[in-house]
Amino acid sequence: MAYDKENIFAKILRGEIPCDKIYEDDYVLSFRDIRPQAPSHALIIPKGEYVDINDFSANASDHEIVGFNKAISKVADMLGISESSGGGGYRLIANAGKDAHQEVPHLHFHLLAGRPLGPMVFREKQEYK
Numbered sequence: 001m002a003y004d005k006e007n008i009f010a011k012i013l014r015g016e017i018p019c020d021k022i023y024e025d026d027y028v029l030s031f032r033d034i035r036p037q038a039p040s041h042a043l044i045i046p047k048g049e050y051v052d053i054n055d056f057s058a059n060a061s062d063h064e065i066v067g068f069n070k071a072i073s074k075v076a077d078m079l080g081i082s083e084s085s086g087g088g089g090y091r092l093i094a095n096a097g098k099d100a101h102q103e104v105p106h107l108h109f110h111l112l113a114g115r116p117l118g119p120m121v122f123r124e125k126q127e128y129k
Protein backbone atom coordinates (compact mmCIF):
# COMPACT_ATOMS: atom_id res chain seq x y z
CA MET A 1 0.00 0.00 0.00
CA ALA A 2 1.35 3.47 -0.88
CA TYR A 3 1.79 5.89 2.02
CA ASP A 4 -1.11 8.35 2.37
CA LYS A 5 0.31 11.75 3.39
CA GLU A 6 -3.14 12.84 4.57
CA ASN A 7 -3.51 10.17 7.25
CA ILE A 8 -4.24 11.50 10.74
CA PHE A 9 -0.82 10.72 12.19
CA ALA A 10 0.94 12.47 9.29
CA LYS A 11 -1.16 15.53 10.16
CA ILE A 12 -0.16 15.23 13.83
CA LEU A 13 3.52 14.99 12.80
CA ARG A 14 3.16 18.15 10.67
CA GLY A 15 1.51 19.94 13.61
CA GLU A 16 -1.78 20.36 11.74
CA ILE A 17 -3.69 18.46 14.43
CA PRO A 18 -2.83 18.66 18.15
CA CYS A 19 -1.83 15.71 20.29
CA ASP A 20 -1.15 15.07 23.96
CA LYS A 21 2.60 14.66 23.54
CA ILE A 22 4.59 12.36 25.82
CA TYR A 23 8.00 12.26 24.10
CA GLU A 24 9.72 13.38 20.90
CA ASP A 25 13.19 12.99 19.40
CA ASP A 26 14.74 12.90 15.91
CA TYR A 27 13.09 9.58 15.09
CA VAL A 28 9.80 9.32 16.93
CA LEU A 29 6.81 11.07 18.38
CA SER A 30 4.84 9.57 21.27
CA PHE A 31 1.43 10.79 22.38
CA ARG A 32 -1.67 9.57 24.17
CA ASP A 33 -4.27 7.58 22.25
CA ILE A 34 -7.50 9.54 21.76
CA ARG A 35 -9.58 6.41 22.59
CA PRO A 36 -7.70 4.82 25.49
CA GLN A 37 -8.21 1.08 25.93
CA ALA A 38 -6.42 0.98 29.29
CA PRO A 39 -5.64 3.49 32.08
CA SER A 40 -2.38 4.26 30.28
CA HIS A 41 -2.51 4.08 26.48
CA ALA A 42 0.38 5.66 24.58
CA LEU A 43 1.20 5.55 20.88
CA ILE A 44 4.72 5.68 19.45
CA ILE A 45 5.13 6.56 15.78
CA PRO A 46 8.22 6.98 13.61
CA LYS A 47 8.73 10.36 11.95
CA GLY A 48 9.39 8.64 8.62
CA GLU A 49 6.59 7.71 6.24
CA TYR A 50 5.91 4.01 6.88
CA VAL A 51 2.50 2.39 6.49
CA ASP A 52 3.03 -0.38 9.03
CA ILE A 53 5.66 -2.51 10.76
CA ASN A 54 6.07 -4.62 7.63
CA ASP A 55 6.95 -1.54 5.56
CA PHE A 56 9.17 -0.19 8.35
CA SER A 57 11.21 -3.30 9.00
CA ALA A 58 11.76 -3.79 5.26
CA ASN A 59 12.54 -0.19 4.30
CA ALA A 60 13.61 1.95 7.27
CA SER A 61 17.27 2.78 7.85
CA ASP A 62 19.19 1.16 10.69
CA HIS A 63 19.18 4.52 12.49
CA GLU A 64 15.40 4.77 12.24
CA ILE A 65 14.91 1.20 13.45
CA VAL A 66 17.25 1.64 16.41
CA GLY A 67 15.77 5.04 17.27
CA PHE A 68 12.23 3.69 17.15
CA ASN A 69 13.04 0.67 19.30
CA LYS A 70 14.96 2.69 21.88
CA ALA A 71 11.98 5.03 22.25
CA ILE A 72 9.83 2.17 23.58
CA SER A 73 11.72 1.83 26.86
CA LYS A 74 12.10 5.61 27.14
CA VAL A 75 8.35 6.14 26.93
CA ALA A 76 7.56 3.16 29.18
CA ASP A 77 9.99 4.45 31.82
CA MET A 78 8.71 8.03 31.51
CA LEU A 79 5.16 6.81 32.07
CA GLY A 80 6.27 4.59 34.97
CA ILE A 81 4.62 1.54 33.42
CA SER A 82 7.70 -0.66 32.91
CA GLU A 83 8.51 -2.96 35.80
CA SER A 84 12.00 -1.45 35.92
CA SER A 85 10.43 1.98 36.57
CA GLY A 86 8.10 0.65 39.27
CA GLY A 87 5.05 -0.13 37.12
CA GLY A 88 3.22 -3.35 36.50
CA GLY A 89 4.42 -3.86 32.95
CA TYR A 90 2.76 -3.17 29.66
CA ARG A 91 1.59 -4.68 26.38
CA LEU A 92 3.08 -3.54 23.07
CA ILE A 93 0.81 -3.94 20.03
CA ALA A 94 1.36 -3.10 16.38
CA ASN A 95 -1.61 -3.76 14.12
CA ALA A 96 -0.69 -4.32 10.47
CA GLY A 97 -3.35 -4.62 7.80
CA LYS A 98 -7.03 -5.42 7.70
CA ASP A 99 -7.16 -8.65 9.72
CA ALA A 100 -5.43 -6.82 12.58
CA HIS A 101 -7.93 -3.93 12.24
CA GLN A 102 -5.25 -1.32 11.55
CA GLU A 103 -7.16 1.94 11.37
CA VAL A 104 -4.45 4.55 10.78
CA PRO A 105 -2.04 3.77 7.91
CA HIS A 106 1.09 5.19 9.58
CA LEU A 107 3.08 2.73 11.71
CA HIS A 108 2.25 3.01 15.39
CA PHE A 109 2.98 0.94 18.46
CA HIS A 110 0.37 0.91 21.21
CA LEU A 111 1.68 0.77 24.80
CA LEU A 112 -1.14 -0.39 27.06
CA ALA A 113 -0.82 -0.52 30.82
CA GLY A 114 -2.34 0.27 34.19
CA ARG A 115 -4.46 -2.84 34.76
CA PRO A 116 -4.27 -6.59 34.12
CA LEU A 117 -4.72 -6.76 30.35
CA GLY A 118 -6.27 -10.19 29.98
CA PRO A 119 -5.66 -12.68 27.17
CA MET A 120 -3.41 -11.57 24.34
CA VAL A 121 -6.00 -11.87 21.55
CA PHE A 122 -9.76 -12.12 21.24
CA ARG A 123 -10.90 -15.59 20.21
CA GLU A 124 -14.19 -15.92 18.35
CA LYS A 125 -14.31 -19.60 19.28
CA GLN A 126 -11.97 -22.09 20.82
CA GLU A 127 -10.41 -24.20 18.12
CA TYR A 128 -8.05 -26.34 20.14
CA LYS A 129 -8.01 -30.03 19.33
Ligand code: DGP
Binds near residue numbers: 103
Ligand atom coordinates in the same frame (compact mmCIF):
# COMPACT_ATOMS: atom_id res chain seq x y z
P1 DGP B 1 -5.03 0.99 15.05
O1 DGP B 1 -6.33 0.25 15.09
O2 DGP B 1 -3.89 0.10 15.56
O3 DGP B 1 -4.75 1.60 13.69
O4 DGP B 1 -5.15 2.16 16.12
C1 DGP B 1 -5.31 3.50 15.79
C2 DGP B 1 -5.43 4.26 17.09
O5 DGP B 1 -5.28 5.64 16.80
C3 DGP B 1 -6.75 4.11 17.82
O6 DGP B 1 -6.52 3.49 19.09
C4 DGP B 1 -7.28 5.53 18.01
C5 DGP B 1 -6.07 6.37 17.71
N1 DGP B 1 -6.37 7.64 17.05
C6 DGP B 1 -7.10 7.82 15.93
N2 DGP B 1 -7.16 9.13 15.61
C7 DGP B 1 -6.44 9.78 16.57
C8 DGP B 1 -6.14 11.15 16.78
O7 DGP B 1 -6.51 12.06 16.04
N3 DGP B 1 -5.37 11.44 17.87
C9 DGP B 1 -4.91 10.48 18.73
N4 DGP B 1 -4.18 10.86 19.76
N5 DGP B 1 -5.18 9.16 18.55
C10 DGP B 1 -5.94 8.84 17.47
